[in-house]
Amino acid sequence: xxxxxxxxxxxxxxxxxxxxxxxxxxxxxxxxxxxxxxxxxxxxxxxxxxxxxxxxxxxxxxxxxxxxxxxxxxxxxxxxxxxxxxxxxxxxxxxxxxxxxxxxxxxxxxxxxxxxxxxxxxxxxxxxxxxxxxxxxxxxxxxxxxxxxxxxxxxxxxxxxxxxxxxxxxxxxxxxxxxxxxxxxxxxxxxxxxxxxxxxxxxxxxxxxxxxxxxxxxxxxxxxxxxxxxxxxxxxxxxxxxxxxxxxxxxxxxxxxxxxxxxxxxxxxxxxxxxxxxxxxxxxx
Amino acid sequence: xxxxxxxxxxxxxxxxxxxxxxxxxxxxxxxxxxxxxxxxxxxxxxxxxxxxxxxxxxxxxxxxxxxxxxxxxxxxxxxxxxxxxxxxxxxxxxxxxxxxxxxxxxxxxxxxxxxxxxxxxxxxxxxxxxxxxxxxxxxxxxxxxxxxxxxxxxxxxxxxxxxxxxxxxxxxxxxx
Numbered sequence: 001x002x003x004x005x006x007x008x009x010x011x012x013x014x015x016x017x018x019x020x021x022x023x024x025x026x027x028x029x030x031x032x033x034x035x036x037x038x039x040x041x042x043x044x045x046x047x048x049x050x051x052x053x054x055x056x057x058x059x060x061x062x063x064x065x066x067x068x069x070x071x072x073x074x075x076x077x078x079x080x081x082x083x084x085x086x087x088x089x090x091x092x093x094x095x096x097x098x099x100x101x102x103x104x105x106x107x108x109x110x111x112x113x114x115x116x117x118x119x120x121x122x123x124x125x126x127x128x129x130x131x132x133x134x135x136x137x138x139x140x141x142x143x144x145x146x147x148x149x150x151x152x153x154x155x156x157x158x159x160x161x162x163x164x165x166x167x168x169x170x171x172x173x174x175x176x177x178x179x180x181x182x183x184x185x186x187x188x189x190x191x192x193x194x195x196x197x198x199x200x201x202x203x204x205x206x207x208x209x210x211x212x213x214x215x216x217x218x219x220x221x222x223x224x225x226x227x228x229x230x231x232x233x234x235x236x237x238x239x240x241x242x243x244x245x246x247x248x249x250x251x252x253x254x255x256x257x258x259x260x261x262x263x264x265x266x267x268x269x270x271x272x273x274x275x276x277x278x279x280x281x282x283x284x285x
Numbered sequence: 286x287x288x289x290x291x292x293x294x295x296x297x298x299x300x301x302x303x304x305x306x307x308x309x310x311x312x313x314x315x316x317x318x319x320x321x322x323x324x325x326x327x328x329x330x331x332x333x334x335x336x337x338x339x340x341x342x343x344x345x346x347x348x349x350x351x352x353x354x355x356x357x358x359x360x361x362x363x364x365x366x367x368x369x370x371x372x373x374x375x376x377x378x379x380x381x382x383x384x385x386x387x388x389x390x391x392x393x394x395x396x397x398x399x400x401x402x403x404x405x406x407x408x409x410x411x412x413x414x415x416x417x418x419x420x421x422x423x424x425x426x427x428x429x430x431x432x433x434x435x436x437x438x439x440x441x442x443x444x445x446x447x448x449x450x451x452x453x454x455x456x457x458x459x460x461x
Contacts, residue, residue, distance in 0.1 A: 002324065078357070082420065102348070107359050
């Protein structure tokens with residue numbers, strides 16, 4: 001058998017799940033398992049116990065309330081991707097999810113699980129960041145909201161405390177008339193991003209504001225704030241696109257690896273910023 | 286130490302934690318006591334003898350082990366048997382008709398030469414069936430079919446014939 005031995009429990013209530021996790025620091029939470037089970041199969045992880053949350057009441061489904069899309073912990077990627085209500089209020093999500101692995105993986109893997117796994121090249125963390133979303137953590141100490149900008153810390157590292165279960169992710173809806181785009185470069189469709197950029201263009205009074213995030217280029221998903229400021233100050237001109245592309249290059253900190261050199265990623269990110277903003281702009285009203 | 290002595294010192298029962306599961310496999314109710322770390326792929330193959338589900342990479346890359354879990358395609362190597370408790374699992378063994386005649390998708394694979402060694406075929410078939418049954422719109426362009434099978438690796442037939450088989454099967458089944 002490939003994975004190391006572990007105890008298994010399948011609690012029915014969130015309180016039970018939280019108590020089990022709090023009582024055993026070496027336990028891990030199992031949702032869809034599409035990142036955790038490969039890690040177990042390769043013995044990168046060796047938890048004492050897996051807490052399967054698929055039967056926990058109240059952790060299923062999606063709701064759209066108060067200007068945000070509430071995605072509960074057991075919501076599979078494919079469920080969010082195919083939800084027409086979600087598409088109407090935030091079409092960036094469906095566009096991005098086509099790049100998340102393959103359909104059979106998206107059928108099983110959960111959105112919140114992917115956020116908690118926090119691969120620096122994964123797409124959904126980048127979307128939570130660019131939309132200004134957050135996650136909700138539950139522990140014996142209560143509930144807290146963690147903004148995306150604080151949640152993603154480093155490769156596979158979030159600010160979730162060891163006794164916390166992430167029960168929801170909140171993706172804000174896009175403002176009326178906003179333009180959006182997600183573009184990714186990979187060797188094969190479905191792979192993790194060598195570099196990817198998400199852009200949202202919104203109207204703020206008389207000017208357009210751009211939100212930009214990238215994944216695959218640093219030790220975590222990042223906001224490209226310098227590029228955002230260039231567009232905010234200079235609008236959308238040949239010169240501002242050129243300046244933003246140059247600024248984007250500075251954000252690449254990923255070292256040379258088997259997929260690409262640092263310089264290659266700099267070129268990729270510069271091109272992706274230009275193309276993504278152009279597309280988002282064309283879609284904005 | 287000789288073998289008999291070694292055997293004497295072995296525990297009668299494995300120390301691996303186990304759990305009792307009940308699920309439905311190819312329409313039949315199954316009850317089993319499984320090791321918590323047993324992958325669904327291993328349970329199907331070793332526990333139930335359903336060796337039509339193939340195991341390639343065992344970390345979710347190749348797609349050979351794809352089965353239907355509650356009607357949708359999933360990697361059985363990335364699912365523990367305990368997670369499938371209460372689920373309806375379907376494997377390649379359930380696809381052909383009881384009299385042995387092939388499903389239109391299998392028929393199309395045969396006619397279009399969509400398989401050579403056949404190792405990837407069960408995963409391909411289960412994944413394509415899931416797409417055929419999905420509420421998502423079916424895109425039968427070359428690009429759309431490539432997207433459907435993008436999570437399944439074939440290392441010998443080449444994909445052109447598989448794409449042709451998917452299109453022919455969809456036509457035979459009056460889909461798209």
